Amino acid sequence: MQKYVDIFLSSFEGYFNYLVQEITNPQWTGYFYWLIGLSLLVMLAEVIFPWRKNQKFFRDGFWLDLFYIFFNFFLFSLIGYNAVSNVFVNLFNDGLAAVGIENLVAVNIAELPAWSQLLIMFIIADFIQWNVHVQLHKRDWLWKFHKVHHSVKEMGFAAQFRFHFMETIIYKSIQYLPLAMIGFGIQEFFLVHMFGVFVGHLNHANVGWDYGVFKYIFNNPKMHIWHHAKVLPHERKKGVNFGLTLSLWDYIFGTAYIPKDGKNIELGFEKDENYPKGFWGQVVRPFRDR
Numbered sequence: 264m265q266k267y268v269d270i271f272l273s274s275f276e277g278y279f280n281y282l283v284q285e286i287t288n289p290q291w292t293g294y295f296y297w298l299i300g301l302s303l304l305v306m307l308a309e310v311i312f313p314w315r316k317n318q319k320f321f322r323d324g325f326w327l328d329l330f331y332i333f334f335n336f337f338l339f340s341l342i343g344y345n346a347v348s349n350v351f352v353n354l355f356n357d358g359l360a361a362v363g364i365e366n367l368v369a370v371n372i373a374e375l376p377a378w379s380q381l382l383i384m385f386i387i388a389d390f391i392q393w394n395v396h397v398q399l400h401k402r403d404w405l406w407k408f409h410k411v412h413h414s415v416k417e418m419g420f421a422a423q424f425r426f427h428f429m430e431t432i433i434y435k436s437i438q439y440l441p442l443a444m445i446g447f448g449i450q451e452f453f454l455v456h457m458f459g460v461f462v463g464h465l466n467h468a469n470v471g472w473d474y475g476v477f478k479y480i481f482n483n484p485k486m487h488i489w490h491h492a493k494v495l496p497h498e499r500k501k502g503v504n505f506g507l508t509l510s511l512w513d514y515i516f517g518t519a520y521i522p523k524d525g526k527n528i529e530l531g532f533e534k535d536e537n538y539p540k541g542f543w544g545q546v547v548r549p550f551r552d553r
Contacts, residue, residue, distance in 0.1 A: 267350050274346035282337060292453045298336060298460065305420040305464040314471030314484065314526055318417055322469075328421035330542060339428050348435070384442065385455045385508075391438050393505055393512040400502035405433070407549035413532050414545065415467075418488060422467040423460075427549060462508045471526060479514055482506040486513075488525040493532060495520075 285293045310320065375383070399409040408427040415422040442452070465472070466487040473485040482504070489495075490504040503520035506513050513519040532538075539545045 267353065270353055271346045271350050274349045275341075278340055278345040282341065294336065294453075294457075297457050298332070301457070301461050301464055302332075302420060305461075305468050308465075309420060309469045312470050312472075314469050318419075318469055322417040322419050324415060324417060324425070325419060325421065327540075327542060328415075328419070328425045331426070332421055332424040334542070335424050335426065335428065335431060339431065344428070344431065352439075381454060384452055385458070387441060388438060388452075388455060389459070389507060389509050390512060391441060392434060392507045393509070395434055395437055396505040396507060397502075397518070399430070399433075400505070407552050408433075410532060410538065410549070411545045413491060413530075414535060414538050414540075415491060416530050416535075418467050418469060418484075418491065418530065420464040420468040423463040427546065429549070459508045478510060480509060480511050482508060482510045485525065486510055486519070486521055488528065488530070489520055489522075491530040492525065493529045493535070 282295075285295050289296050399405045408429045411427040412422075412425055412430075415425055462482060466482050466484055468484055470484050473483045474481055478486065486504050486506075490502065492503075495503060499520060503518055504510070504513055505518055510519065539548055
């Protein structure tokens with residue numbers, strides 16, 4: 264028991280030191296400056312190529328979304344998630360060792376060329392995320408948390424990170440086992456993750472791109488805006504266009520939906536006018552809803 268207490272307590276200091284090091288001593292695999300750089304790049308695209316020209320740059324919810332970026336990327340890990348996840352990972356591994364399983368790796372992709380490692384991790388991770396995203400809409404108890412993301416009323420790049428902290432727990436918990444079984448590397452997964460962040464920024468940005476023929480492979484702003492549509496046909500009321508980075512899954516499984524140009528459609532969900540507009544209200548709302 265003392266082992267796990269030590270892991271829990273040391274994780275706070277460890278993550279704090281990591282964060283300070285990342286900010287003061289930038290590395291190629293540092294989230295902090297990559298996130299800032301990609302955000303500035305997509306912000307510039309919104310300025311130069313605005314789709315909704317009458318939408319203000321500092322749109323409705325802009326500052327709230329910026330805080331969500333800071334909270335979900337850094338503060339949430341600092342105040343406890345990193346410590347709790349470290350304890351559970353150690354408990355999980357110790358449990359496997361107790362029944363004679365020393366290594367989860369079933370297929371070691373580390374022996375493959377780097378480009379194929381990245382491709383395999385990217386496809387597996389994105390397919391898992393697509394399935395989780397579908398469940399966030401179909402399961403009522405999960406939808407309560409996902410409503411936070413759909414409370415966005417005007418789309419902009421930072422809207423990608425307006426989501427409840429429970430989504431981090433859900434996504435990463437489900438991803439852990441499949442990715443561990445292929446022996447994924449942290450450095451390689453960083454590249455996959457940041458590519459996903461970049462595409463996610465673009466999906467929510469105020470730009471009217473669909474990438475031409477590549478729209479059948481990659482999610483895009485013209486497709487993703489329909490995912491946020493307030494009004495959908497009855498037979499699709501549980502949602503459409505669930506892809507995070509790839510649109511491929513939606514076309515394969517029949518959840519793609521782009522009936523017309525969605526530039527000026529209303530965003531949100533039924534009765535969202537009564538939904539909290541501030542961070543704390545949105546965080547506690549799912550736990551109060553019955």
